[in-house]
Amino acid sequence: MIVCVAVVGHQNNPLYIQSFTDADDALKLHHIVHCSLDVVDERVNNPKKAGPTLNETFLGLLYPSENFKVYGYLTNTKVKFILVTTELDVKDGDMRNFFRKFHSVYVDAVSNPFHVPGKKITSKTFAERVSTLVKSFGSSSAA
């Protein structure tokens, strides 16, 4: 189950962050997302470590913690997508697929002429599409 997704701008400014848990742990999840930004920077600035996945948008598993796994994705325009999941064995392919869909939803949202670049995404349609995507991810990998 995906518990949190976040979109972070190129200056590490939050553009969108949403948790999908019933428990009151939003703050904890935000903290995890915040920590993962350093891992993204490290990956991108140390090309040696990245190895074969050099310059790929999908960054893979950023770091595992006790209960969560954090995945990252960096677009060409230096926008980061961070995803926190409780599932411990997720296929990279599924994750890639999710991020690709998520990216296209994001692109649709920022192509809105009323969206101001660099500001938070307030579109309701975006929020709805993201939550549908998150829900469908949970059900497809459980099945």
Add this chain to the structure above:
Amino acid sequence: MGREVSESCVDSLLTEMVSSYCNSFYANKPDLAARRIEAIGYQVGHQLSERYTMDRPRFGDHLEAIKFICKDFWSELFKKQIDNLKTNHRGTFVLQDNRFRWLTRMSVEPTPESPDASDDPESKASQATSMHLYFPCGIIRGALSNLGIPCAVSADISNLPACSFVVRIKV
């Protein structure tokens, strides 16, 4: 399959936008009108670059990004690639299009009377044409800045349908 846009509609929209900004909104301030048109192009380029770079790996350096603009980005916009790319390897790139689509239907206004009038029709025509080039300049600048390359873009018209864009990357 992407949605298609009528080419003549885009042409008319561009012409109308330029004429509204030059003749009614900022009739006596051509500099301000140019800046506004450039800003519209900037936003368009900013958003288009987000969409067109979706399925490709990140760019390693500036040249790769410029090549992307010349090839894929230009093909998406104008169904052709940039014809010639020159660079001095110090941050200046010249992108030459021998038949720039938005200028192909541009005609020089017929000269009304004596050719040696005070305001030369030749320069007037080139001024009108250059007004139409602020929009594509803005598009290029918007796309490149969204890819993390701040730059300044200007356009040169040599002989009408041909045109070149000069990109200067800010260090």
